[in-house]
Amino acid sequence: MTADLLNSPPLLLLASAAASAVLALADSARAQTTAPDTLQHWAARRGLLIGVAVAPRPLRDDDAYRQLLAREFNIVTTENALKWQSIQPRPGEFTWDDADVIVAFATEHGMKFRSHCAVWHHALPDWVAALAADPPRMRQAMRDHIDAIGARYGGGMTYWDVVNEAMEDDGTLRDTPWLRGLGPDYIAEAFVAAHAAAPAVKLVYNDYGTEYPGPKSDAVYALVRDLLGRGVPVHAVGFQMHLLHGLGDTGPIKANFQRFAELGVQVHVTELDVAIQNLEGTPARKLERQADVYRRVMEICTRVEGVTVVQTWGLSDNHSWIPWFTGKPDAALLFDETYQPKPAYHAVLDVLAHDGQGPRAGDSSR
Numbered sequence: 001m002t003a004d005l006l007n008s009p010p011l012l013l014l015a016s017a018a019a020s021a022v023l024a025l026a027d028s029a030r031a032q033t034t035a036p037d038t039l040q041h042w043a044a045r046r047g048l049l050i051g052v053a054v055a056p057r058p059l060r061d062d063d064a065y066r067q068l069l070a071r072e073f074n075i076v077t078t079e080n081a082l083k084w085q086s087i088q089p090r091p092g093e094f095t096w097d098d099a100d101v102i103v104a105f106a107t108e109h110g111m112k113f114r115s116h117c118a119v120w121h122h123a124l125p126d127w128v129a130a131l132a133a134d135p136p137r138m139r140q141a142m143r144d145h146i147d148a149i150g151a152r153y154g155g156g157m158t159y160w161d162v163v164n165e166a167m168e169d170d171g172t173l174r175d176t177p178w179l180r181g182l183g184p185d186y187i188a189e190a191f192v193a194a195h196a197a198a199p200a201v202k203l204v205y206n207d208y209g210t211e212y213p214g215p216k217s218d219a220v221y222a223l224v225r226d227l228l229g230r231g232v233p234v235h236a237v238g239f240q241m242h243l244l245h246g247l248g249d250t251g252p253i254k255a256n257f258q259r260f261a262e263l264g265v266q267v268h269v270t271e272l273d274v275a276i277q278n279l280e281g282t283p284a285r286k287l288e289r290q291a292d293v294y295r296r297v298m299e300i301c302t303r304v305e306g307v308t309v310v311q312t313w314g315l316s317d318n319h320s321w322i323p324w325f326t327g328k329p330d331a332a333l334l335f336d337e338t339y340q341p342k343p344a345y346h347a348v349l350d351v352l353a354h355d356g357q358g359p360r361a362g363d364s365s366r
């Protein structure tokens, strides 16, 4: 399907122009109808959004997936459906069907929607990478791509991961087609273009391995501070938190999140999962250890005022990227393969319901 708003089905018109109003109405209805003892019920009382990365296939054909998602969460993000390769595999030919399914589900259930991710070096078609040799055309391609996403979903999305994983572990800018073609300012250019395309949307810089202070996190901090100082619209920093090897002391993470919050940006935990393949013990003990890691991550999120969104990278263990990535079985999420809540779910719920800090100040933008 090509990008043609005039031919958009009714749900998509909702998802563009009128979606904000629909979502606002749905929010007020939800406040009264959200089932108690769900993650979203307790998260909302703290002014937190809690969500997952979703895929279109189970939204199309798995009722149990749909029901669990709608019951427990109040935000969804596109795991793969809005990556460049997914929506514009060939120049100017946009395919929105998968993302439309996700936006329609969010709209129908009064959930917030986050778009992931516009400018990244993975899931990038070869034709885009080749444009590094022709900077003016690459710049135009980036703007056109951002404009197309903004035109289609800008009215309905709350957050947008605009630039993803631009930093190397040593704190230098990652060597990507974007850097080679456009130079370091491609990051600022992407945020400026996204703001022009979707002025009401909160724009996010997202990266992995940045939760602890260190060269990479320091570099992201310096980048965001510089962007803000130049008036570039960046509103949140996403910390992915793919925890493949457990979790150490959380004190430094709290301090790190706090310093980002003090820059004036929201702090989001965007892609949380906790692999069990490297944890010690029997299968049952591994799940207990995993629950402890989730508990401690949630305690960071309930205690650092600037944290506004927490998302896991998938709903349940049968929808996790980790077995595919590591080549080993795993079970990194809050629900098992039959959608039953795991000890980790109960730990997260317990923190949200009972952690002693009480309700947090709400954010009117959420």
Ligand code: G3I
Pocket (backbone or CB within 6 Å): 079, 080, 083, 122, 123, 164, 208, 240, 271, 320, 321, 324
């Ligand atoms: O499941 C199929 C399998 O059936 C098939 O045989 C195989 C052949 O390649 O592909 C499998 O699908 C893969 C899928 O991950 C499985 O989860 C796709 O090829 C692969 O492209 C896809 O990778 C995605 C990856 O980003 C690259 O775009 C993951 O789904 C997705 O979870 C991952 O998400 C990223 C975030 O966007 C950014 N942060 C890191 C995070 C994890 O890598």
